Amino acid sequence: MNDSLAATAAPALFTLTTGPVNCYPEVLSAIGKPVLYDYDPSFLEHYQSVVLKLQKALGISTMPVILQGEPVLGLEAAAHGLVAPGDRVLNLVSGVYGAGYGEWLKPLAGAFHEIRVGYDQAIDPADVQAFLAAHLDTAVVAVCHHDTPSGTLNPIAEIGKIVQAHGALLIVDAVSSWAGMEIDIEGIGADLLITGPNKCLGCPPALSILTLSDRAWAKLEANPKAPRASILSILDWKTAWKASEGFPFTPSVAEINALDAGLDRYLSETPEAVWARHALTARAMRAGVKAMGLTLWATDEAIASPTCTAVRLPEGVDETLLRNRMKQDYGVVISSGRAETFNALVRIGHMGPTAYPLYAVLALTALGGAMGALTGKPLDIGAGVAAANRVIQG
Amino acid sequence: MNDSLAATAAPALFTLTTGPVNCYPEVLSAIGKPVLYDYDPSFLEHYQSVVLKLQKALGISTMPVILQGEPVLGLEAAAHGLVAPGDRVLNLVSGVYGAGYGEWLKPLAGAFHEIRVGYDQAIDPADVQAFLAAHLDTAVVAVCHHDTPSGTLNPIAEIGKIVQAHGALLIVDAVSSWAGMEIDIEGIGADLLITGPNKCLGCPPALSILTLSDRAWAKLEANPKAPRASILSILDWKTAWKASEGFPFTPSVAEINALDAGLDRYLSETPEAVWARHALTARAMRAGVKAMGLTLWATDEAIASPTCTAVRLPEGVDETLLRNRMKQDYGVVISSGRAETFNALVRIGHMGPTAYPLYAVLALTALGGAMGALTGKPLDIGAGVAAANRVIQG
Amino acid sequence: MNDSLAATAAPALFTLTTGPVNCYPEVLSAIGKPVLYDYDPSFLEHYQSVVLKLQKALGISTMPVILQGEPVLGLEAAAHGLVAPGDRVLNLVSGVYGAGYGEWLKPLAGAFHEIRVGYDQAIDPADVQAFLAAHLDTAVVAVCHHDTPSGTLNPIAEIGKIVQAHGALLIVDAVSSWAGMEIDIEGIGADLLITGPNKCLGCPPALSILTLSDRAWAKLEANPKAPRASILSILDWKTAWKASEGFPFTPSVAEINALDAGLDRYLSETPEAVWARHALTARAMRAGVKAMGLTLWATDEAIASPTCTAVRLPEGVDETLLRNRMKQDYGVVISSGRAETFNALVRIGHMGPTAYPLYAVLALTALGGAMGALTGKPLDIGAGVAAANRVIQG
Amino acid sequence: MNDSLAATAAPALFTLTTGPVNCYPEVLSAIGKPVLYDYDPSFLEHYQSVVLKLQKALGISTMPVILQGEPVLGLEAAAHGLVAPGDRVLNLVSGVYGAGYGEWLKPLAGAFHEIRVGYDQAIDPADVQAFLAAHLDTAVVAVCHHDTPSGTLNPIAEIGKIVQAHGALLIVDAVSSWAGMEIDIEGIGADLLITGPNKCLGCPPALSILTLSDRAWAKLEANPKAPRASILSILDWKTAWKASEGFPFTPSVAEINALDAGLDRYLSETPEAVWARHALTARAMRAGVKAMGLTLWATDEAIASPTCTAVRLPEGVDETLLRNRMKQDYGVVISSGRAETFNALVRIGHMGPTAYPLYAVLALTALGGAMGALTGKPLDIGAGVAAANRVIQG
Structure with missing residues (x-):
């Protein structure tokens, strides 16, 4: 020794x-760029270009949202936004993170259910199918794609297909899988998927990335309990990607510069x-x-x-x-x-x-x-x- | 042209x-340092050393708290933490930010009052004195030190003395004044002061800095509505400064490195x-x-x-x-x-x-x-x- | 005070x-990139791309040469390379740098002449014309474009035309003018022009940039006294720009990264x-x-x-x-x-x-x-x- | 594959x-610091502090010299400075670099000798002893400590003792050994040792580091052929370390900042x-x-x-x-x-x-x-x- x-x-x-993982050298170079005023027109343009680049990297047709805190913020915000009073909610638990998400969902839900498997196993889509058949009014289903404390994946494509067919909204925690493996976000019917730059994109931890389907946006807008004028609000940031709009509060400028470099790296490497x-x-x-x-x-x-x-x-x-x-x-x-x-x-x-x-x-x-x-x-x-x-x- | x-x-x-202001060169150099795992013992030690340095810069005897979002998070968290159900709350308004803070306080308060002056003027301490004399059960008073959209200061030393004598808890928004001018945080009796590294400390926007008096901590702990297990929780981070403790969730590592450099600069310049x-x-x-x-x-x-x-x-x-x-x-x-x-x-x-x-x-x-x-x-x-x-x- | x-x-x-001037932010970001092995194929490709970019920025048809030391190296190397034993040399002096260059030229020349004007004035092309008419065997003429210690310019276009017509080789010190103003290097007939990235290109001081006409290369190759296997050798670096060739010794990798960023900035701004x-x-x-x-x-x-x-x-x-x-x-x-x-x-x-x-x-x-x-x-x-x-x- | x-x-x-090796993270952070004017008093102070730090790291009592080019410059400069017309020179060859150094020494020497061994072996000090006994007027001995193209060391302590006893001056190429292993520079009697920051110190390639004994300085000053007013001059830089003196030409500011960080790392790690x-x-x-x-x-x-x-x-x-x-x-x-x-x-x-x-x-x-x-x-x-x-x- x-x-x-x-x-x-x-x-x-x-x-x-x-995670946090260390960053790509490109990212460490970019994060030290001069910090611009968020309302400097050149930063407004830059922010828009980053969100467009992010949309491309995510492979989606709607505009993604960046929240100004590491993915735990996105996860909490998603629960508060998508679960409306009275909703029947199904949470799928194959690990510590899936279980933890239930702690946020439960007090927000009208009725709350879980399907649980051992933490070294994966959710069986057939169980989801059976549950939904038995609870036709289920409004929201939540699943963790990669339950990091177990290093295990859930079959989100199969689960997504079932949830989509049923009509419930699907929340997917893809924080530590996205950008490290293929996820066809719209194909699997993820309505609100949460990820972040601080895992497979090789950026520092400080931002959440969210994708929302049109149905998810509609639900948020209709949900009187969805946070507004709050750090937990997704709605506040809906149009923030447009250079012509402002921000609800100051975005994390240096982290946006880092994300930009991480996306460039991801897209150029393919x-x-x-x-x-x-x-x-x-x-x-x-x-x-x-x-x-x-x-x-x-x-x-x-x-x-x-x-x-x-x-x-x-x-x-x-x-x-x-x-x-x-x-x-x-x-x-x-x-x-x-x-x-x-x-x-x-x-x-x-x-x-x-x-x-x-x-x-x-x-x-x-x-x-x-x-x-x-x-x-x-x-x-x-x-x-x-x-x-x-x-x-x- | x-x-x-x-x-x-x-x-x-x-x-x-x-704000955001551009950063000191030292800060831009430091933010690009390798990103360590938050549970790497050397990061745990580093985080503790940054909080101790911050305590010194703030000139306080309690341990400050860093929240992982720009100061708007600290402000929202402070309102949710310090205002308990039924509290009578007085908000002092001499500008846009003071008025905005009332939007958060009002729904949380039992009874809500404001003293307002023109946005090109400052609060008169005598008015605070009169109000408190008339409302002995006032639990919380909130004041914005530098109401940035007006560029004007409120006399927080005088206001603080009055509030302290009365026994209410004082919330101070010092986001854009701290580190640019002297603030004797404990001397003026600020119970919960919110500031950030992204103004006079010359760091990027992504963190909140909070100081809490012992009374403020006691109030938070006693408040059943104070956020817990949430991005809005101050309590979750109470012991996070200790290298022997963990973090409730991943801190913004690169921004902590930046803050460290900003504090070094501040303290070494004096x-x-x-x-x-x-x-x-x-x-x-x-x-x-x-x-x-x-x-x-x-x-x-x-x-x-x-x-x-x-x-x-x-x-x-x-x-x-x-x-x-x-x-x-x-x-x-x-x-x-x-x-x-x-x-x-x-x-x-x-x-x-x-x-x-x-x-x-x-x-x-x-x-x-x-x-x-x-x-x-x-x-x-x-x-x-x-x-x-x-x-x-x- | x-x-x-x-x-x-x-x-x-x-x-x-x-000069040294501080650098563009893009340059300061780029200089901290990981340092690659000079024979890493990706560095060989990178070096070639930088020289090609430099050629474009210089607006010349031959390949420029980068020497691994601030422009004083390029200037000394140019004198040693271009002046052959027995050469009649004319040095034009309108300032401290022009005069200093004579100190290098004189011991190398067969016959050495100077035209001098006050250090707050410029060389009169007619004087050059007259000298050359009287000394038909003049082999080399040297002129400082911007004599920095005086902040004054010499009329290199007019002088160049005269020297070109005469057939002598023209050395131009354009260290502190190039990239800050238009210089038509080939149009004015500069045979060996020396500049650097540490002035108007906004990079740090550590490299020389040289352009050589075909006649200059021929002179170097024919000159038995031109330095070879030396830090002062231009010939050693003639083919170093090719990714398929090696380097005579290790190039200053970080400075090449900085130069690359400076060139990108120059070309993209136009x-x-x-x-x-x-x-x-x-x-x-x-x-x-x-x-x-x-x-x-x-x-x-x-x-x-x-x-x-x-x-x-x-x-x-x-x-x-x-x-x-x-x-x-x-x-x-x-x-x-x-x-x-x-x-x-x-x-x-x-x-x-x-x-x-x-x-x-x-x-x-x-x-x-x-x-x-x-x-x-x-x-x-x-x-x-x-x-x-x-x-x-x- | x-x-x-x-x-x-x-x-x-x-x-x-x-070498070049990649750099320590501390070095990559430091090299991107703002570039100061070399005559800015704060840079003059900084340069002096770097040379003093370097002296400490080298463990010598004289002041080291930094030359503004990677170690090949220091090696060439050493030969030109230390070999005076007529000198009898002994070059020790156990590898490609030792042999290459002979190419510089030979034309400068009055009489030139080599002791050669296979490139997978080391010089035998007894052979040096024998040579010196047979050639009492030997003025300079040159040895490569670590002949990098072979990865082999020569016994410089033993060789140094012999040369010192004889009275010749000893040139040591320690470019790729210094800072990676102990070298008692003065103890072994190295009169002119050349190294650089781009190997074991973890900095980029762009500077030479030289140590000179008092005897070496005396030889340089007495040598009419020692370069002066040249990139190859060591003498020009003799007093450049003093904040009160100027520089013969612009030092490589960014590389000095990098060296400073490399030295800090070396000394703090011990x-x-x-x-x-x-x-x-x-x-x-x-x-x-x-x-x-x-x-x-x-x-x-x-x-x-x-x-x-x-x-x-x-x-x-x-x-x-x-x-x-x-x-x-x-x-x-x-x-x-x-x-x-x-x-x-x-x-x-x-x-x-x-x-x-x-x-x-x-x-x-x-x-x-x-x-x-x-x-x-x-x-x-x-x-x-x-x-x-x-x-x-x-």
Whole structure:
């Protein structure tokens, strides 16, 4: 062990977390641009161009909305905006974030239901179908696409199709999946999808990105309880994208500059290429994890997210000691679990600038090396890296 | 006129607004630092050190709170947190922002009152005294220190003394005055003061800074309606400054790095020196405005803020044409009025990096030059600049 | 006077010098990009694209050369490369830089001649004509376009025509004029022109830019004394622009990134627009200088450079005291004279990011204010600024 | 293989070269600071403080000199300055750079000698001793400490002792070793040592750093051929470090700002800690190389530099194909050999920001993976990484 090397107090050399992730160099250059007055006509034009670029990146026909706070703001705002008094609401729970969203939905709903599965599993669309058939007046369904504390995906395309056929409005939390994998937002019928620039787009955390269908806008406008003149209001920002309109309050200028650079990077690299390297990195990581004799958290590898690999902690391994050791000996910082998954798993993010397969090699070495050092039973790091490399060499 | 020179579409050369202001170079360098994971021990330590530095800059004995949105979030959160059901609330209105704050307070209050003066005047402390004597059960008083759309100050020291003696809690909006002039936060008895880094501290807009007295914390904790598990919650962030605690949600890492640099600059230059150059710049500006034959907005120059000079628009001068002309011919962007003061005045900010007296010269030239060009009646720019220079040369 | 305001030890608020100038914001963003290995294929491609962009900005048909040191390197290298043993060389001297160049040329030449005029005057093309007619074997003529320590221009178009007709090779020092005014490099017959990014292109000082005619290349290749395998070699870099070739030694990667951004800015704003604002700024400055009762250094205003205004120091005004006072009271830094012009004049640069007319106002105020404060005899700053403004309002 | 992943045309993800290396984040932040006028008193003070900091980092009692070009300038300047007409000069050659230096020394020397060993070996101090005993009038000895194209070290302490005892002046090229390992500059008797910020200090390439003993200064001053008034002059810069003196020409302001940040990083991390991680990284790398069945270039591992690992290319492996494949499949860029070592070896730098042991893992994977893919005979990457990890876990 090397005391002199990397005290846990030093900044990470490699931030391989599920967010905040470090940023693309282009983004770090752009965020330091001079800060313009929000009503400077050139900033008004700039803001409009960023929203148009964002619309293109999202692949939607309506105008997206940027809220001035990290995605937790978008999620809270979505619940307050879309759930009207008396609404019957179905929340789908396959993890900590899905469960947490219920805490916001429940007090707003007239009737509140949940479908729950184990946190290492995914929602079964058939259960949604059955619920909706039994509750025809369901107004809103909420689903978390990638429940980050579990690293698992829900089948939003299938769920979306069912909800769309039924006529309820669908809220999708796609914070940590969007821009790391393909999401056909309108195709799956997402009425209000929340994401952010601070995961797979490689920007800092400070903004929410929301897409709304025409039905979602209509619901918001009709909802007397939808926040207005508030930080929680989506409605206030509906026309803010137009250079001819003002802002309800000052947008986060530097973060908008960062988002602009993140979008340029995403579009110029092409979304398809970005998704491909997220998928490749995750495949290399999972192959290595298994080859080292460790176990993925997801009971079915098919639901493991391309943007995050959750690894089940072996009996007796303390996650804090493990992550401290990884930082101290290797300079690598990864994410812990949250709530029910805390101390049950650790997570390696594959997001934006870290979605390159060599980062999987790096994570495998640090994970295996630190775990072996902690337990005194060395893991076969070599097997792990070799397996990852076979995926890389395809 | 020079078409080729500076189309209104080009970014401003000189952003002399009342916020967002451009940032200090130190801040623009710092905001592009690598973004760390919020639970990286080195970020936890960093966050704690920033809050401690902030406490020092604020000159208070309690720990300040950073909320993750520009000061409008802090203002909304303060109202929701400090006003409990049934509270009698007094709101002091000497401008657009004071009036706007009443819109948030009113629905939260049991009984709601306002003292109003003209938007070019300041609240008379005697009126506050009289009101409180007549309404002994008043629980909360709110005052805007610098009502930015008017460029005018309220006498918060005197008001604070009265409120403190009475026992009500005092909310102070010091967003655009703090760090540009001395505010003895605890001395004046501010229980919940809201400010931000995006004005006189020369940072970008994306964070709120709040100071709370022990009484304010007690009120929040006792208030069943105070937001919890919400972007609007102050309580959620009470212990977030401790490196040993977590965050309720991801802080805006890049903006924290920027704030850190802004605080370093403020403290190393010394607050006294910073306040002195704000005051000097404003004095130079006001001398020049008067020498050019224009009129200050404030009826009494003593209430004109050192952080902003509001100039009454002469009859027949359209503010949009004027500001466009200033940008086109001089590359200078200043602020318009808001609501009732829109098209009645224009405002030049003296905040942080623009609080140097030569910026007053620059603003005078652009203001006088553009107005003369628009009206066909040249102003005596020379007299304005000479008057400003006499102030500079003291 | 304000001690607390701006100690001379603090960095300048406004660097209005003749170089180094502060940089465009785009340049400061770009210089902090990750530093690539010079043989990384993506850097090789990048370098080629920068040289091609530079060729476009220069408006020439041959490939320019970048040397890895500020323009003094280019100037020294040009002398060593173009002057062969035995060459008859004519050096034209209208200022300190022209005279200094002779120090390099003289020991390299077979026969060395100079035409000299007062340092506030320009070379008369007729004198060049007469000299060449009398010395038919003259091989090289050297001229400084903008002799920066005097702020004066030589008529290079006329001189170039004469030299071209004669058949000698022409060296042109255009370090501080290029990119601030039109120079038809091939039209005037410049065989080896030296400039740099650190003046009117708004980049930092660290690179030389050279253009060579085919005749210049032929001379270099034939010259046995032309430096090879040396920092002073131009030949070493002849093919370095090609992505398929290597570099003789490591180029200054960060500075190349900065140059790239400076060129983007220049080309996107359009050279014509850039030249126009340099000219306008200089006209405003000169009008103000005269209106304040000061005297231009150039005996004939027609030879005053659009990139620099040299102001004759009144009797008894010490330039160091004056410039210190300007910095202390106004935060403005300007350039002193050099050698023979030291303490005889001061110079305000209009270069790149400072070539906007409001900077003239700022310089006039600081110059006039400081001089008045020093001498106890206030200058009419008002008249100066008003005159400048009349030019701005055109 | 992944076409979509990392075209060779994209910038490297991981620049693991022997220089230019990518920079520390602190350096990339600092290089974008506003560019000050070199004669701004605050820059003069800053320059002095940087040279004093540099002196501390170098651990010397004389004042170091910064030359304004990457270290090749310092090397050329040293030869021209220290070799006087008629001098007997001994050049020690154990690699391409040592041999190249002879090309500069030879034409300057009265008598010129070389001691040569194979490029995978080190100079034997006994041979130096023998030479000097046989040539008592030897005036100058030159040695390359780390001959980068071979990744090998010469025993400069032993050589220095011998040269010092003899009385000749010793030139040491420590460009790619200094700041990555301990060098007792005065202890070993280096009279003129050349290094730079662009290797182990983690700054961009654009400056040379020179240390001179009093004897070296005396020699320069006495040498009529030592360059003066030239980019090649060391003498011109002798007093430039003093804030009270001027500069012979404009220093590279942005690069000085970068150097300042690199020195801060080096001194605050402590040189000992920096050297330790360079050594650890190289040890991990060498262990992995051998475990994968590859061969180090150095015939004796004891002479392998801690700042670079040179790996012998197996028969039939083309270095260009190999390095392209490493970039394409892994995003990793390493250095090729030069001249005689080209296509005989490849080199992985361990310098500054890449001198952390996980970078060795990363390099091993990319090197082994690409070589296996190219040859069709997979290397045992697992064994390589495991061996590296055993070193890391020490």
